[in-house]
Amino acid sequence: MKKWRVLLATLMLTFVAACGNEEAVEFSDTFEAAAESAEGSTVNLYMWGGDEGINSYIDDYVAPRLEESYDVELNRVAMDTAEFVRQLSLDKKADRQVGTIDVVWINGDNFRNAKEAGLLRDGLMERVPNATLLNETAQQSDAGTPTDDLELAWGNVQFILHYDAAKVDNPPESFEELRRWTEDNPGRFTYPEVTDFTGNAFVRHLLYERYGDELNKNATVEESFWDDLKAWSPNLWKEGQTYPKTLEQLDQLYASGEVWMTMGFNERRAEAEVKEGIFPKETRALLLDHSIASTHFLAIPFNSPNPDGALVLIQELLSPEAQLVKQGPDYWGDGTSLDLTKLDANDQKAFEELGDGVTYPNSEQLLERSIPDYGPNIIDAVREEWPSVAK
Amino acid sequence: MLRSSVALSILVSFLPLAALFFLGMEALGTDWGALLTDETWRDSLFTTLYVVSVSTIVSLVLGTWVARTVVNQRWRFTSTILKIPMFVPHIAAAYLFWLLFSGSNGFWGIESNERDYVTVILTYIWKETPFVFLMMIGTYEQLNRGYVETAKTLQLSPYAQFKHAEFPFLIKPLLDSTWILIAFISFAYEVPALLGVTYPKLIGVLAYERLSTGLYLEATEPYAVALIWTCFVGFGVFVSYVMTASVRRRIERGVRR
Numbered sequence: 001m002k003k004w005r006v007l008l009a010t011l012m013l014t015f016v017a018a019c020g021n022e023e024a025v026e027f028s029d030t031f032e033a034a035a036e037s038a039e040g041s042t043v044n045l046y047m048w049g050g051d052e053g054i055n056s057y058i059d060d061y062v063a064p065r066l067e068e069s070y071d072v073e074l075n076r077v078a079m080d081t082a083e084f085v086r087q088l089s090l091d092k093k094a095d096r097q098v099g100t101i102d103v104v105w106i107n108g109d110n111f112r113n114a115k116e117a118g119l120l121r122d123g124l125m126e127r128v129p130n131a132t133l134l135n136e137t138a139q140q141s142d143a144g145t146p147t148d149d150l151e152l153a154w155g156n157v158q159f160i161l162h163y164d165a166a167k168v169d170n171p172p173e174s175f176e177e178l179r180r181w182t183e184d185n186p187g188r189f190t191y192p193e194v195t196d197f198t199g200n201a202f203v204r205h206l207l208y209e210r211y212g213d214e215l216n217k218n219a220t221v222e223e224s225f226w227d228d229l230k231a232w233s234p235n236l237w238k239e240g241q242t243y244p245k246t247l248e249q250l251d252q253l254y255a256s257g258e259v260w261m262t263m264g265f266n267e268r269r270a271e272a273e274v275k276e277g278i279f280p281k282e283t284r285a286l287l288l289d290h291s292i293a294s295t296h297f298l299a300i301p302f303n304s305p306n307p308d309g310a311l312v313l314i315q316e317l318l319s320p321e322a323q324l325v326k327q328g329p330d331y332w333g334d335g336t337s338l339d340l341t342k343l344d345a346n347d348q349k350a351f352e353e354l355g356d357g358v359t360y361p362n363s364e365q366l367l368e369r370s371i372p373d374y375g376p377n378i379i380d381a382v383r384e385e386w387p388s389v390a391k
Numbered sequence: 392m393l394r395s396s397v398a399l400s401i402l403v404s405f406l407p408l409a410a411l412f413f414l415g416m417e418a419l420g421t422d423w424g425a426l427l428t429d430e431t432w433r434d435s436l437f438t439t440l441y442v443v444s445v446s447t448i449v450s451l452v453l454g455t456w457v458a459r460t461v462v463n464q465r466w467r468f469t470s471t472i473l474k475i476p477m478f479v480p481h482i483a484a485a486y487l488f489w490l491l492f493s494g495s496n497g498f499w500g501i502e503s504n505e506r507d508y509v510t511v512i513l514t515y516i517w518k519e520t521p522f523v524f525l526m527m528i529g530t531y532e533q534l535n536r537g538y539v540e541t542a543k544t545l546q547l548s549p550y551a552q553f554k555h556a557e558f559p560f561l562i563k564p565l566l567d568s569t570w571i572l573i574a575f576i577s578f579a580y581e582v583p584a585l586l587g588v589t590y591p592k593l594i595g596v597l598a599y600e601r602l603s604t605g606l607y608l609e610a611t612e613p614y615a616v617a618l619i620w621t622c623f624v625g626f627g628v629f630v631s632y633v634m635t636a637s638v639r640r641r642i643e644r645g646v647r648r
Binding site: 080083086238241383387 | 504600
């Protein structure tokens with residue numbers, strides 16, 4: 001009987017504790033004070049976890065460094081971006097001022113949603129010293145949404161396809177040629193569903209092929225565009241009966257040789273995969289007519305339980321050393337968000353010496369064909385209308 | 392029984408009502424007309440009904456038949472082996488089937504990720520047959536052989552023997568298993584997410600997708616669908632139990648005597 005009472009009491013207490021509205025934890029005044037108050041604490045980084053290279057960059061490189069230089073423990077939580085945005089918006093609804101998430105990796109429509117719902121803390125520029133090193137153009141806007149100091153640029157990448165040169169003799173050079181190539185090689189190409197970040201971006205490239213910048217002014221996609229896309233689907237993997245649910249699934253199909261091309265943001269993403277023998281040895285970059293440039297960001301939620309720890313983590317992630325290793329071929333290959341001209345000579349040299357990998361595209365061509373992303377309303381439009389293609 | 396544990400059990404049994412209440416709250420503001428005519432939801436509902444009914448019926452028949460055979464033939468070993476799939480989580484089972492069937496030509500001509508959802512149904516049958524088997528075997532072991540002997544003496548056909556001497560005792564466990572399976576399979580996520588197709592998605596997958604993608608973040612539709620489905624299952628449970636109440640009561644009294 002007594003045991004039960006204790007159990008019940010504990011249960012009730014948990015509920016009561018969960019219901020109580022604690023005060024939000026505020027930032028310390030200066031970065032030095034923040035670093036001091038963060039000592040010995042744990043900071044929770046919520047991020048998409050679908051890439052081994054990225055995960056091991058955080059776990060094997062960043063976490064030990066953070067522990068060593070700031071005595072802060074890093075806890076990486078793998079979660080789809082939209083999902084933690086959703087969790088934060090539920091927290092907001094419930095007025096939960098002390099949550100569980102300290103730093104989020106975010107961009108695009110998810111950032112727009114988070115911004116509109118007021119889920120992020122502002123004033124990051126002045127609080128993170130390394131933010132002064134950031135590339136100002138990249139920092140300004142996130143796929144058409146002004147960042148308004150709610151997030152700091154973490155990396156800069158471009159969209160690229162990769163193909164297996166052992167199987168593909170004459171790689172296509174434009175989206176039109178890609179279409180013709182799939183006619184000759186049915187079932188060897190596909191793209192992820194448009195609920196997936198990458199799949200949506202691929203369709204936006206096709207939109208750009210037809211509409212160019214026009215779509216920004218007048219966001220209506222003609223029915224014929226979707227009809228054409230549907231007409232293409234019988235030449236895709238599984239005859240277009242189904243599409244990979246995520247980029248990870250497409251990468252898996254590519255790794256097993258079932259499809260001969262894959263794609264993704266980040267022109268250097270295949271290097272580590274090839275090195276580890278996951279992707280075919282002959283994997284090469286495939287740059288088509290144009291490539292969307294995209295910046296991804298770090299932000300701190302309104303109810304972060306350890307905002308000082310969050311500042312320390314972001315400071316560390318934006319340091320030239322961490323950015324250099326991030327761009328290198330060992331873990332991730334993610335382009336730096338820093339403005340190299342703002343770095344000292346040694347750091348600049350180190351970035352220049354990183355050189356090219358065999359799976360990298362020609363960097364001049366890549367820059368030439370770079371296009372800005374459409375705004376979130378196009379992402380939404382693709383999500384809404386594409387399902388008719390998959391029917 | 393201790394008073395506190397009674398209180399706790401009552402509290403727990405009210406939880407589904409709380410769930411209904413919250414679903415209702417979240418579903419407020421749904422355009423019900425638009426929801427019911429939305430083609431994506433409708434296709435998803437029909438596919439879900441198809442997958443649920445085929446998997447449930449086949450699992451029930453197989454599970455019952457195996458339990459009957461195991462008891463009649465005294466196959467102890469078989470009964471141990473049959474329990475193995477019970478210990479494999481659904482997500483692992485889905486992955487196993489995906490590994491088996493996902494190759495370019497599938498396996499035995501069956502491919503995963505196709506619109507007939509064959510591999511999804513197979514996974515559920517593999518997972519749920521042992522469950523039905525466990526639900527039924529207890530009943531079969533306790534079954535009064537006297538009725539079967541009587542039926543045989545009366546020279547009834549095998550089907551009539553089953554119908555009169557066995558089936559009445561199976562109604563309760565069958566009904567329990569049926570609704571557990573329906574409720575579980577209809578809104579499960581992992582198996583159809585891995586083995587299903589882009590269109591039409593099963594209702595659990597579609598609801599989750601609508602809940603978690605940016606475009607629909609404020610949407611009330613998934614909650615409305617969950618609410619409708621929960622009410623539908625609840626109504627089905629209620630009606631089927633009321634309709635069989637008198638038979639079940641008679642059987643239970645008979646068994647206890």
